Amino acid sequence: MKKLALVTGAKGGIGSAITEKLVQDDYRVIATHFTGGAQCAQDWFEEKGFKQDQVRLLELDVTDTDQCATRIAKLLEEEGTIDVLVNNAGITRDSVFKKMDAEKWHDVINTNLNSLFNVTQPLFAAMCEKGGGRIINISSVNGQKGQFGQANYAAAKAGMMGFSKSLAAEGARAGVTVNVVAPGYTATPMVTAMRDDVLESITNQIPMKRLAKPEEIAASVAYLASEAGAYITGETLSVNGGLYMQ
Numbered sequence: 001m002k003k004l005a006l007v008t009g010a011k012g013g014i015g016s017a018i019t020e021k022l023v024q025d026d027y028r029v030i031a032t033h034f035t036g037g038a039q040c041a042q043d044w045f046e047e048k049g050f051k052q053d054q055v056r057l058l059e060l061d062v063t064d065t066d067q068c069a070t071r072i073a074k075l076l077e078e079e080g081t082i083d084v085l086v087n088n089a090g091i092t093r094d095s096v097f098k099k100m101d102a103e104k105w106h107d108v109i110n111t112n113l114n115s116l117f118n119v120t121q122p123l124f125a126a127m128c129e130k131g132g133g134r135i136i137n138i139s140s141v142n143g144q145k146g147q148f149g150q151a152n153y154a155a156a157k158a159g160m161m162g163f164s165k166s167l168a169a170e171g172a173r174a175g176v177t178v179n180v181v182a183p184g185y186t187a188t189p190m191v192t193a194m195r196d197d198v199l200e201s202i203t204n205q206i207p208m209k210r211l212a213k214p215e216e217i218a219a220s221v222a223y224l225a226s227e228a229g230a231y232i233t234g235e236t237l238s239v240n241g242g243l244y245m246q
Ligand code: CAA
Pocket: 092, 094, 095, 096, 139, 140, 141, 142, 147, 148, 149, 150, 153, 183, 184, 185, 186, 190, 191, 194, 195, 198, 202
């Protein structure tokens, strides 16, 4: 029987690559989506050529605690315990802090950090009871080093790391590993939407002088999800072309 993965924000740039890689590795993937609605998700499903036994779409607002609790409980009844959870959904609302309003702050904290509670809480106990599981949280190089214009985003992405180490301690005895993948600047719509001059100056600061390919991020997720990654927990795997070395 196929292992079951749940990927939030699955139709985004990195989410799509993770979903495709896990399908290649023979997982059945629950692909959650929110922005754009059901038709947009269906179009993505068809464009990628997924089959029903490979990917199931689930509309999920990761900022909504009650909706996550209800929909994930129902999902577990229908599909069984999730083996691999990838908390990938994320947004940016970049602004210098002087001009940052409360909405930009809360939107980012809700989507990028509070979502970890909302999505992981309904799954974690079942994973522990089953005696194994993988939780992989997609953070960012900017949660490690900070970034001009991203006080909200960097706060959320750094918070993911503290969360992951704590949950790793709680899940270890049950064989549930919790890790972080911290991508650098990756060739996705989120990054290419940046102003050309800003993106060019950032690319120049990357020792490898190029953006990451989404597949390079997905490969690290797949490794942490695999049997080969069984003894790694509470760790952050940086995939950033040398932009930040810890
Ligand atoms: N360090 C120091 N000063 C800087 C700076 C930096 N990195 N960047 C800009 N400044 C200076 C500018 O030179 C400018 O100075 P002057 O007023 O003296 O000319 C001043 O700060 C204002 O800068 P901007 O003109 O850029 O201000 P803005 O209000 O037009 O734009 C911003 C602000 C939208 C935050 C823009 O600076 C920006 O896009 N910055 C990059 C943010 C970023 O890296 N986002 C990543 C998005 S992708 C992602 O998040 C994925 C991931 O995980 C990596």
